[in-house]
Amino acid sequence: MDFLDRTRHEDLAKFYQDARIVVVPSVFEPFGMVALEAMACGRPVVASRTGGLKELVQHGETGYLCQPKDHLDLAQWLMALLADESLRNRMGQTGLARVRSGGFTWDEIAGEMMDIYVEAITNYEVREKPAEASKFIDQVLQQAPPKDEYDWRSLLHDLFDKGGKR
């Protein structure tokens, strides 16, 4: 077992390529960059069925997904891959193809982000302030220190109703 120290980003590809399988046994993972990098290096990934890993790793295609914290589940898929070199190669190549076609380049990600902003601006609606909101604003203003009242009033009315009374 080697515990690597901090590693330069440009050296990571070599470590991925030296591995037969890349394991990401996270308990929680928002995205799963390690799995994506491993796939970009043509390596099969065994990862926890959690967060972004569920979307990145296709069970039985680019690797395997196991239950978080289930060491036996993790072990069975690792043994399946260790015992079959052709399966490892096939899954590694499928993963690489998915990275190349899956919209994971910075240009593609930036384009998708732009689309989200454009949609948010285009579909923005000014809504009527509901009666409950008025009551809530009044309660907050009663609690606010006098010197801050103007700021609170302006902020809350902006949040709920741009055209509401000031």
Add this chain to the structure above:
Amino acid sequence: MNAQIFALRSQKELASTIESLIRTYVWQGISMERLEISDDYNEHSGQTEHDRCKLFLRLFKASMVRIDDFAVVVADGRGRWYYMGARREKEPYLLELFQSSMSSVFPAVAVMDRMLILPHTIGDAFERSRAFPWFVKPRDLAGAILADFRNSASVEDAVRQAGEQLKTDIAKLCKRHMRIRRIAKPDFSELGTLLGIPTEYLETQRDQIAALTVDLKYEITSGPVKAGNEAQVTLEVRHEGDVDLGSVSVQVNAPYGVMKSPVRATLEFSGKVAARQIQFNVKPKTVPFCPLEVLFTLDESRPVATPFPIPILLDVEA
């Protein structure tokens, strides 16, 4: 690993004898602290002595069965009274201790933050304690040994008992540590850090601790199963040791979705019975193996430790 000897100034010689006995029967390398208290302990005895008395009271109270909390007031016999530890908090009961009875309370020996030896006269030391029922717990229930400090044989026997109790308690803690951490061999480094005991002391107890594990062997006797199909598996558990195990709880775990729930069974290993079988159903997901894990649990009163989980590979064919 440390010991504290609470002794009166007039008990210096006795404290030296106790110190020497502790090094003989507990451990040569133990860190020893002598905490002297004036025979006429009073409010002017100084903060150091007040702190020693506070520590004594804390450890003494922990070694007792009592109905409520209490403070001790020391009386000089001339109508003056002083709270032991220099102050009273909100303790609802008050026990009186005359300066002339201090030798009924001291010396007292604590090891590893536990009061282990008290004078056998301690039950008569306090006045007006009839309204406050209490007694010292026995040594095997986190209590103390009561010694006759005027009798050297009694003192030696008490320290020897204290040493034995510590060994037993530490072996039990080690057994529990192995079980909770699911490790096959004692980890003296971690255990030493947790308990504040040097690994050198634990090494001196290695034979006793390591001999505690029981030797159970497992084998799947039902042969390979097919991936994706439900099949019955027979697991044989063999006990080859000399210890009569009695009832053993066994649990078999499998990867997620392979079994409906973990298998639990109770096996009886009494007398000459050496092998028992458990049968359960599995539906393996992939070749070439399905990893299983067997845990067993013994009644903790038994003198053997529960080993770590045993991994077993079930052969799976396509």
